Amino acid sequence: MDDCGTAKAPILDKGKGVRARRSWSKLEEEALISCLIDIVNDGWKAENGFNAGFQRELEKKMRKMIPGTDIVANP
Secondary structure, three states, rough: OOOOOOEEEEEEOOOOOEEEEEEOOHHHHHEEEEHHHHHOOOOOOOOOOOOHHHHHHHHHHHHOOOOOOOOOOOO
């Protein structure tokens, strides 16, 4: 475990081999929730989900809140 409170353990990804599983720190979880609320308030929410491009916007907001984060959105 590193100083951010994250740990990586190998897991089997269906058909793709082994990949690292990432644990989120409390700070990262709080930032994610805050950023998602901001995205909804900024009009990115649609009737059946989110508008196209919201993941890119979420990554930008997360990087502003937690500089140097390695979190990326994967659909």
